[in-house]
Amino acid sequence: MIKQPKYIYTYIQHPDEFELSRMEMRSFFGFDTKENYIISDRRVDPSRSPFMEDRLEVYFEADSLEDLEQSLKTWQLNDATFKVVCLNKMDIGNTKKIHHPERRKIEKQIGLSINGEPDLNNPDILLGLLCINDRWYLGKTVKAESIWRKHLQKPNNFSTALSTRVARAIVNIAIPEPEGVRAIDPCCGIGTVLIEALSMNVNIVGRDISPLVCVAARENIAHFGYETTVTKGSIADVTEHFDVAIVDLPYNICTHVSLEEEFEIIRHARRIADRVLFVSVKPIEDLIHKAGFVMKDRSVAKKANFVRLILLCE
Numbered sequence: 001m002i003k004q005p006k007y008i009y010t011y012i013q014h015p016d017e018f019e020l021s022r023m024e025m026r027s028f029f030g031f032d033t034k035e036n037y038i039i040s041d042r043r044v045d046p047s048r049s050p051f052m053e054d055r056l057e058v059y060f061e062a063d064s065l066e067d068l069e070q071s072l073k074t075w076q077l078n079d080a081t082f083k084v085v086c087l088n089k090m091d092i093g094n095t096k097k098i099h100h101p102e103r104r105k106i107e108k109q110i111g112l113s114i115n116g117e118p119d120l121n122n123p124d125i126l127l128g129l130l131c132i133n134d135r136w137y138l139g140k141t142v143k144a145e146s147i148w149r150k151h152l153q154k155p156n157n158f159s160t161a162l163s164t165r166v167a168r169a170i171v172n173i174a175i176p177e178p179e180g181v182r183a184i185d186p187c188c189g190i191g192t193v194l195i196e197a198l199s200m201n202v203n204i205v206g207r208d209i210s211p212l213v214c215v216a217a218r219e220n221i222a223h224f225g226y227e228t229t230v231t232k233g234s235i236a237d238v239t240e241h242f243d244v245a246i247v248d249l250p251y252n253i254c255t256h257v258s259l260e261e262e263f264e265i266i267r268h269a270r271r272i273a274d275r276v277l278f279v280s281v282k283p284i285e286d287l288i289h290k291a292g293f294v295m296k297d298r299s300v301a302k303k304a305n306f307v308r309l310i311l312l313c314e
């Protein structure tokens, strides 16, 4: 049994969100990869990411199934019941998808090598078996729950709102570790970012200059059973200081926003928060530097021909 913590996360990414997903990896793990899996000693709840599929906490690893069986012989699961599930349902790294009948066969083979009580319906522990680049891994596995999917059907929607997946990813990028962090979305629109953040226990409040939008955001948040305050007013009138602000800048689609007004929002974001994640549909790097920010990381989130810049600044 391996001693050091080691987790393998598998990913399913749409090409349009690939760069955003890699930025989220950098935030969670300190590095990224172009592969659809990442190995790290950091433990992250896979349900936080809209791109993660499974998390495997590695207990054993070997170069072949036979070697893995040998290592399992001396392992005692005590009284816990277990089930083995092979996670190679898709290509992972250079390893091709293992088809259903073959997966069942391997699960049975490994299950029979484990000293313990199997329970295929309601096991105490779900053991994942994963082959990546000819190496086999076995350990406790957790499947990501697509919580963002539950938030798709809001009572109020906006054509310029972020998608729930993008909103969730940017919360993770801005606030990888929510413990003790106070955050604000000062241009919150209908509350897409707020809802994703609240569902991950992030301490966040909202604000918007439009009274109608504030009402819509409050309704949306209450609809999912979350609680926070959404105040009506400009970012210019925020007097509190926050650790993090997530600012999805007005798009100039429904309302006209001049360059001066845009700079005002950026300047006030600098004033009210230590760390700011900006979302913008046009280049704003000059304004960001002029406001005194240093850019820490960046990526893009695409939707057909529509590109949003995601800029993490401190």
Ligand SMILES: C[S@@+](CC[C@H](N)C(=O)[O-])C[C@H]1O[C@@H](n2cnc3c(N)ncnc32)[C@H](O)[C@@H]1O
Residues within 6 Å of the ligand: 158, 160, 161, 162, 186, 187, 188, 189, 190, 191, 192, 193, 207, 208, 209, 210, 213, 233, 234, 235, 236, 248, 249, 250, 251, 265
């Ligand atoms: C792009 S939308 C935000 C959309 C939001 N992220 C969502 O997904 O629902 C920008 C919002 O900024 C608000 N806004 C514009 N100027 C503002 C200001 N000075 N202070 C606060 N909010 C402002 C607009 O009313 C608009 O709702």
